[in-house]
Amino acid sequence: MEAIPVSLLFATLGGLIILSGCFSGSETALMSLNRYRMRHLAKQGHRGARIAERLLQRPDRVLGVILLGNNFVNIAASSLATLIALRLYGESAIAVAAGLLTLVILIFAEVAPKTLAAVHPERVAFPASYVLWLLLRLLYPLVWLVNTAANALLSIIRVRVEDVSAAELSQDELRTVVNEAGDMIPRRHRHMLVSILDLEEATVEDIMIPRTEIVGIDLDDPWSETLERLTNSQYTRMPVYRGTVDHVMGFVHVRRIVGDLVRGNFTPEDLQARLKEPFFIPEGTGLHTQLLKFQRQRERVGLVVDEYGEILGLAALDDILEEIVGEFTTDPGTLTRSINRQDDGTYLVEGSATVRELNRVLGWELETSGPKTLNGLILERLETIPEAGTSLLIDGYPVTIVQTQGNRVKTAEIQPERPPSVQRPG
Missing domain, CATH: 3.30.465.10 (Uridine Diphospho-n-acetylenolpyruvylglucosamine Reductase; domain 3)
Structure with a gap:
């Protein structure tokens, strides 16, 4: 060792410190990656993202190879710093060398590279993943041995690495992500996405027209009143009943009878012949579920009923859609129907x-x-x-x-x- 020039020892020490910084930075970068963006890039064919995704499927292994490398270079740097101190100033300089090396490693191999990796995780993690993947293959037996011992220790407190699954966002977390998307998603689109999430929490009772507010056609009313109500109706579909809405007979599509109303040849028999079977919705049905039912059964309006079959109100597809996209009204003074x-x-x-x-x-x-x-x-x-x-x-x-x-x-x-x-x- 005496034959090795001091300049070469300093150069080797500098190289070890750089390697320590690379290991530290790659660890922080991999742990700071946006997993969903990484998956997107991997699906788009980004090779670095693909390798990073494979590494993070078993975080214990990638951490094992990083920490093996980091500890090895740090111990080697410490030994080399001690040797340089002995060569230059003797035993009295060993403590000074240890203190200086600690400060240098803290700044140049820990804080600076980890901060850089946290700010730009993709720029660090994706290139580093190539090297880490190669090191993992070369050092796999040693990594396996270290991980086995560490995982056995974790199993004592009932932590199983095999149970680690891909990170999944809860509904509340996804709502937070959407709200904090900023300029990446237009404000109106953010509102619509959050409204879609909220459909899971709402039921048909939240948007239905109450029973007392249902506008329909009573077959017991004079025919002249019925014709006037049909002619002036602001609704496309109206329930037709006899006496009360509990005795509903069906729904009439007003637009499909406009021609007959204009010609004046529309009769009570024609009205009953044009009726469509009523569609019933159990109370407590979630809006998301009901939206799918309307879509599958090609319905646009239904009557909400309780467990005894009593009619509670009327729910329409338009009301569910307004929960997502907002009101359809074009009158600036009329914000909603109510x-x-x-x-x-x-x-x-x-x-x-x-x-x-x-x-x-x-x-x-x-x-x-x-x-x-x-x-x-x-x-x-x-x-x-x-x-x-x-x-x-x-x-x-x-x-x-x-x-x-x-x-x-x-x-x-x-x-x-x-x-x-x-x-x-x-």
Whole structure:
């Protein structure tokens, strides 16, 4: 060793420190990779991404080869630094050399390369994966021995490396990813994606037209009234019943009978002949499930029934789609079927407006597991049937009862801004 020039020893020491930095950086880079982007690149044919994906299928093995290499070069660098200190200044310089080497390794082989790898993981991980894959094949027996011992130790605390599966996002995590996508996904598209996720949590009761609000054709009504209702209907499909909606006979497609209505040759017999069998939806059906049912059975509207067959309301495909893409109305003053903006900036809202509509249109964050409509919210808060003119706060917004009908709130006025005393912190 005395014959080896000191300059060569310094050069070797520098090389070992560089190798230590490479091992440290590659470890951080591989662990910092976006797994979903890596899979995408691998499917696109990126060779580095493919190798990185294969390495990360068994993280214990890739960590084993990295740490074997890192510890080997660090121990070699420590021994070499001790040798250089002895050659130059004797035993008294060994402690100084150890301190200097620790500082150099900390800066140049740990903090700097790991920070670089954390900021640019793909630039470091993909090239490094070629070398690590080769080292893993060459050192596999030693890596296997080290991993076996380490995994046996982990098994004592019931940790099994074989149970490691591909990272999967939960629904809440996926919602967070979408919301934080920034400019990569347009804001409207982010809203639609989050709304699709929310369909799993909503049921048909959240969007249905309540039984009392169903507009249909009663065959017991005078024929002149029926013709007028059909002619002026704003709905494409209307339920036809006798007496009450509990005795529904079917649905009539209004657009398909417009010609006969205009010609004046439409009769009660023609109406019954044009009826389509009613489609029933069990209460509690999730919106996502019902959307698929509408698609498979080529239906657009159905009657929601409880376990006893009693009709609770009417759910339409359009209402489910509006949960995803927003309202279809073209009238700027009519935000939804139940919410209208007035000239003074306040909102005139029907009592049948759903909580999900209020959250979506007004930006509220009401709990959807309780009452399903504004009427239900008001009755829950007041615990009595209110009179017109009664005011209360919902989610911090002033709400004034405008009109009641029987035992329910028909319309209410909502202020668009909270009073200063109830503003949210922020």
